[in-house]
Amino acid sequence: MQTPTPSPGQAVLAQVLAMLQPLVVWLLRSGVGYTELTAALKPVFLEAARAELARIGGKQTDSAVSLLSGVHRKDVRAFGQTARAVDVRAQLGKPTPASQVMTRWLASDWPDSLPFSGLERSFEALARAVSKDMHPRALLLELVRLGVVLEEEGQVRLCRQAFVPNPSLEESRRLLAGSVADHIEAGVHNLSASDGKTYLEQSVFADGLSPASVQQLEQLANSLWRDVLAAMVQAAVPLCEQDEPAGGNQRIRLGMFCLSAPMELNAPNNNPPDGDGDAPHAKDTR
The missing domain is CATH 1.10.10 (Arc Repressor Mutant, subunit A)
Structure with missing residues (x-):
């Protein structure tokens, strides 16, 4: 049948x-x-x-x-x-002034430790480049509360190991919701819209890997993201400064994610006999 x-x-x-x-x-x-x-x-x-x-x-x-x-x-x-x-996606994923400070810091070639004030390369200068309405001290206190910087003897130190989403923070949940919603909208538009426009929505998949190889690829992904982040921020900042005063009303989001997990069919202790099962994919792109 x-x-x-x-x-x-x-x-x-x-x-x-x-x-x-x-x-x-x-x-x-x-x-x-x-x-x-x-x-x-x-x-x-x-x-x-x-x-x-x-x-x-x-x-x-x-x-x-x-x-x-x-x-x-x-x-x-x-x-x-x-x-x-209300379409809240633009607000869901919109970074706060504090996170904008961190984005610019991470995307720059500035050192991980800055004086709070007094020099051209200072936390105060970084904060004022993001917002002239919010005092740099207030931004610093918020970043200290979030655990992403430390202030010691007049120096503000970046805690790179702290940049993991904290599930207890509302901002982490908002950023995830906005990012995932925009990602899905881009894919749905590409599949169903008829206006001729397509959005970047691609991924790379590989399987048949060992835990050590997965760790190596995850480290590469993190390194690639740092390069992408720096390039996008350096390009976006002057454009935002140019367009926003003239009434710019468009937004853009570029994201990247990396996930590793066991293969369902070839998980440890569940390998198929020799000659059976699918061959591992060296790479698969979409």
Whole structure:
């Protein structure tokens, strides 16, 4: 008996569920269950349906929104226009002045220890280049609170080993949400939009590796990111300073991630017999 071919919608649903799995883990670890998630999804579906109807020139009726979103008409009426979700992605991932100071410091060739003030290369000069409205001392206190710098005898020292997202900090969660949302939007646009524009959304995959090789590649990825970070900041800073006073209203995000994990089929103590199983990929790009 031939297995029915899944419809395009069913295939996409399966792929979306794969993307949702790590998010569900995050929700469960944060005390959010299925009922809360489904209730919160209604206004998201309603706003997305309204946006899609506007894109295709459809009528913004309760029936049309209900049909497209799958949300019952009574809920469409109950939510009304209050269901219009604000696109918070630009704010979710927008770095604070404190994190902007750290980004510029990390992207520069400045030493890891700076005097607070008094020289051209000082923490005060770095802070004032980011914000003239916030006092450098206030920015320093915030960075000390975050644990990414230390102040000792008039010197401000960068703690590079501290640059790991802290799950207890709201800013870490906001940055992750904004970054992942933009990443997915870029991919969805490339798959479904018809305006001819494509966004950079690529990755490299390799398997059949030993733990030592994975560690070597992770170190390379970190080194490459430092180079990318420095180049982007050096290019973006003068452009921001040029465009923002003239009313610039566009944003851009360039991200990079690296994950290593055991191969499901060839995990330790579960290797296939000789001659069976897929050969390891030397590299695979998308």
